[in-house]
Amino acid sequence: MWASPVRLSGEIVSLAPLAPAQEADLAEAAADGALHQLWYTSIPRTDDIAGEIDRRLALQEAGSMVPFAILDSDGRAVGMTTYMNIDAANRRLEIGSTWYRTSVQRSGINTECKFLLLSHAFETLDAIAVEFRTHRLNRQSRAAIERLGAQLDGILRAHMILANGTQRDTAVYSITAAEWPTIRAHLLHLLGR
Template identity: 65%
Template sequence: MAWPIPTTLVGQHAQLVPLSATHESALAEAVRDGELWKLWYTNVPTPDGMKAEVERRLTLQDKGSMLPFTVLDAGGRVAGMTTYMNVDSVHKRVEIGSTWYAARVQRSPLNTECKLMLLAHAFEALDCIAVEFRTHRFNTQSRRAIERLGAQLDGILRAHQRAANGTLRDTAVYSITAAEWPTVKAHLRWQLQRPR
């Protein structure tokens, strides 16, 4: 049996549903809000490239290395994508990544709640020993968001990958371990309850 299996995660501010080819047009519309693909240090699909990206993620799911989700906001409107990726079923590790959100939901409780749901599922349902996060060293917005979750910097993989524009990407690697999860969970719940 594949690990992890597609599932739906429901919160107050967001819902994570298994990615489907039927989400393609709504995802293309969501990615237009903020034009994130124009940031040189990200790898976000263009509206025209959304079909290929959905197919890529679903192919990786079929191979057992990714579990992709479509992110819905509190009103049920498509707001972005996220995944469990680099799935290691032997050692029970996943990376949460390939995440992007429409500008309209950025800096809202949606991301915090999505990460809380994904982390809770990883540690409490999938029995993961650790969950990783990776981002470009120069993506300071993403790095601060990962640090606000309570993840610790494991290190920088220098000249780790070649970016779409030909430059070399230094990848910042963060993680949360199973032992840290109870404290991180309490922190994320506190963040969601704070007035904004």
């Protein structure tokens, strides 16, 4: 497999291959801020965490996803993220299905998490592009993606039907391999390194 499970470690966050043993931490993380109530994104309820872990691991087995648990400096799982929509032939992937417990949002964890994922994608996997996708109306997610330095490729209108029956317009962003050195310097500056 081009992208496979790996542990990535930084100064304030680590990414570990997703595993059922992280269920209790992730259930607690999902309960922090009742994230499942956000209508424009899909974050599991606390009692659905085991099923979400199983779903992501099945997609990993199929070769279309590499899921991670996001661990804080104490080793506690505070969210999930993935490499998804993996296109090995074209050396492209998406970083997505990411969520964090409310209490660690805006703490620097997201910036370092994305730095680790992007570094691995461009420097180890030799990706030519990494995508990010989110609901057009998810301003918090869009601002975080834009803060990384990703460029808006466009909006896929009426792209998906959400669980509540509404249609999602999907904002698609990307970073290319040619842009990575500048983005890398930018992220290191944001991280104070």
